Amino acid sequence: MLAGVFWVRHCQCAQAATRSALAGLSVTWPARWREASRFLVVGLAVTAVDFSITWLAVWGGLPWPWAVSLGYASGLVSGYVWHGSVSFRASLEPARQIPRFAVLVVLNYMITLVVAWWLVDVLGAGVLLARVLGAVPVALNSYVLSRYWVYAASPPVSRQPSN
Structure with a gap:
């Protein structure tokens, strides 16, 4: 009986958590x-x-x-x-974003070279196929770093008076 009560309570909590998570997803x-x-x-x-x-x-x-x-x-x-x-x-802030964008470009270039090397030299694929397949990790990397780093909102400026 105690196990049954525990199971019902566990399911109710799980359902509430799932509803809460799905409600957040419906917005974002x-x-x-x-x-x-x-x-x-x-x-x-x-x-x-x-x-x-x-x-x-x-x-x-x-x-x-x-x-x-x-x-x-x-x-x-x-x-x-x-x-x-x-x-x-995002609002464009070149002084802050361009150095970050440059880092992203270099990382994407390195990913491209590694993927191309692996596909061409290790697996024997063609160069064009390697470039097309290499675009997938580059696009994913670009999206994540652009979204959360390059174009992320600037931190708020502190309004405390300086001494």
């Missing part, structure tokens, strides 16, 4: 999906800018290393601005 879960969807769409737009500038530069006669670098740089600039203002709806 759709918002996170919308944010992630914006991040994906902006990422595709940034990629389109990168590839378009690269193609135009090659078509215009620029040597391919310069064309790729110009496209990549334009993608970085548009990515910083668009992800900040559209994906995360």
Whole structure:
């Protein structure tokens, strides 16, 4: 009998906790999906800018290393601005965000190299397949670090008088 009372009480607590957790999700879960969807769409737009500038530069006669670098740089600039203002709806604070964005870019580059090395040299995959598959961990890393570090809200300024 005592075990039955304990089991009923345990189930009631579990149900209440589940309802509480789901109530919180109903407010934040759709918002996170919308944010992630914006991040994906902006990422595709940034990629389109990168590839378009690269193609135009090659078509215009620029040597391919310069064309790729110009496209990549334009993608970085548009990515910083668009992800900040559209994906995360953050106010742009370049002095604080650009160094963090630079760290993110370097980390993503290192992830790209490691994934490409592993897939090409270790598993024998093609370079293009390695680049496409490498985009998955780079996108996940970009979203998490951008959301919680690069574009995170600035800490509030202390209003205490200085002595």
